[in-house]
Amino acid sequence: MTQETKAEALDASPRLFESDLLDKLSRVHHLTPVIVYAPIILGLIFYSLTLNDPVLVALSLVVGYLGWTLTEYFGHRYLFHTVFPLPFGLGPRFQFLIHGVHHIYPNDPLRLVMPPLLSGPIMLIALAIIRPLFGPNLAWPVLAGFMTGYVIYDCVHYWTHHGQPKSDFGRLVKRLHMLHHFRDAEKGFGVHAIWWDYVFGTAYRKDETPGARAV
Structure with a gap:
């Protein structure tokens, strides 16, 4: 296989669903997270400032952002790289759809950020956890920080595959x-929160023997 053929294989955007609608919804432009969530984040921040002291809002944004970075790390480590024992043998198919396909076609430009149908439920779950922990007033700036972390993550993920640092x-x-x-x-x-790999012992070291190629 030539270098050009290899590059084309890495850039491919395979069909994932028999349904034309589902397959179309699985592909999104890389700016979608910014377009969808930036207005929500700004709205949450402005609303939070009517309820809380600005310093408290700023601290809550940081807490929410750090919460996302932990979600990014543990979600990638355990959810994306684990085959769950689902009924009817659906575990491998589930893992392939949420992440395995990305390792086979890592440069697919339309599947490098989460579609809103996937990121939306994550935000709702986050709100359901944040509100009891931080109360009705601080939940909003914490959620805004969490969303900000997510948008940064998706933008950095796209950039790591197609950007030139x-x-x-x-x-x-x-x-x-x-x-x-x-x-x-x-x-x-x-992906962007690289410090957690050093904290939790999953960082690369120069003296280690390389493992198998990710597939």
């Missing part, structure tokens, strides 16, 4: 994600 940090983030795809899929679970 200029800074040393940008090159590091891209390199670590490429190592996850092409060196060892059992490490490097933080």
